[in-house]
Amino acid sequence: MITWRLLSSARGVAITTLVILVATVLVPALHLLTPSNSALHIPAHVMALFGKYLCFAMLALSIDLIWGFCGILSLGHGAFFALGGYGMGMYLMRQIGTRGVYGNAELPDFMVFLNWNELPWYWYGFDQFWFAALMVLLVPGLLAFLFGLLAFRSRVSGVYLSIITQALTFALMLAFFRNDMGFGGNNGLTDFKDILGFNLQSGSTRAALFAVSCLALAASLLTCLFITRSRLGTVMTAIRDAESRTRFLGYRVEAFKLFAFTLSACIAGLAGALYVPQVGIINPSEFAPANSIEAVIWAAIGGRGTLFGPIIGAIVVNFGKSWFTSVLPDIWLFALGGLFLAVTLFLPQGLAGLFKMRARKPVVPPIPAAQPEAAE
């Protein structure tokens, strides 16, 4: 039964990976190589929209790794996503150089506006891409590590953990709203010009960003698959189902949780970093607690504990959101609520469950050997 479960989950992951890899090539090609009046042409804004969904899918995947497999329900994962986004945003700000309104080569516009004379120390190094790329993983990872160290060692779990993750993202939101934090206050970071010397508005840069998002999602998915199918994954599941029991088998539960939580935060950070150049802005509202909760809903709708389900969930829900907000903006929240209810009631395994039901047939479930004498 479990072998069947793993198999079908692995099959779902394999198919999802394949689709992502096809999109990596196909979507940029259709954007760049077809004339804009062709029926096959994918316009830049559509590509950017789907690029954004891919980043959300990575966020949902990172939540599934800890929630679906290790029982850690984080309601603050948007914080790691936003931190990754800010890391990338800082790099993009430094690339503006003298092209800003004030033409200051060193300082971003908002700092000039605040009458700052020099760059704060924590902005050092962000003019280098490699440094920023490192930070978008390191900063969320480090924060998650320290947070997890405190929380898991003092055995905070369940609802209490969820609440403090909410508090974490809320506190960060308030901090980033402040002008004197040096991250642009409530305007955030925006007006980006180029990345690695390539114009962010050009079709080929956007196509490349889309392709990189696809590859990052596929790589994250395969990493998570490898982890969840290893013994480490079995231990994570064991912790999810019977945390205390697992300690008595000699596993240091807090170490396993810390590993999963930190890795998950790094994936969320990477997602945020890829999100920012595609949407062109990062501001403190990305830390809003509601964002984190929404991301958990994507994972739940897609099917927790399946890895590929949350990816489907994030894309389907966000596609629906884009469609509704342009056609029937008032209905969107009701539609999301309705979808969530419907999935919870009729598809306990989420959208991924639909997929599994079809995959199930050929496998014969093991017949239990009759053990009448073993009855209580």
Added chain:
Amino acid sequence: MELAAGSILYLDGVSVSFDGFKALNDLSFTVAPGEMRAIIGPNGAGKTTMMDVVTGKTRPDTGDVLFKGDCDLTRLDEAQIAQLGIGRKFQKPSVYEKLTVTENISLALSGDRSVYASLFWRISPAQQIRVEHILEIIRLTPQRDMIAARLSHGQKQWLEIGMLLAQDPKLLLVDEPVAGMTDAETAATAELLKSIAGEHSVVVVEHDMAFVRELDVKVTVLHEGSVLSEGSLDHVSADQRVIEVYLGR
């Protein structure tokens, strides 16, 4: 402390109270290496609490708990104690319901329990043979790929004993292993535990007197958190105080 030397488990003056209620009250006893010890006592005597103290689940208010004569268990957490070689079977069968029988056992297999080692862990041929062997001992070979949730109560008890065997601990704490078993299964469990003793030390808590008689080992009677009597089953059964609080009821 002289008594502690040469023992595998040494409890001295251990007290635990929950909101003023003394679950363990100045409890002292010693288990020798390779020994099997049966612990009996009425409900609420503190038998499970004693195991909680030894395995790090509950910290004693006072008293010494030493493993192998010199290792202070009160300073260690559950995982560290398990890694030292103390395994436990819970009163309520605690297997991983969503994992298969084989997965339950291989999760318990002794070895490096670090995150890194788990990531790259592959079952070795020797371990594979061990799993097969354990499956045979606990008679669950036909159910090896079944999820544990579908096992009967008695089978879950056996699976948990199998997990203990896979852990290969030096000291096994077994809490009510035959609850919910038929007479035949009970006898088989007694045989199994007896075959484990010698190489391992075993502490068995049990209510079932037929089972304790079958084990034929030294018995410690607990009552209200301390030792009431100790000796052979015949000896403690003849003890007037034991008859009053326990057997005579």
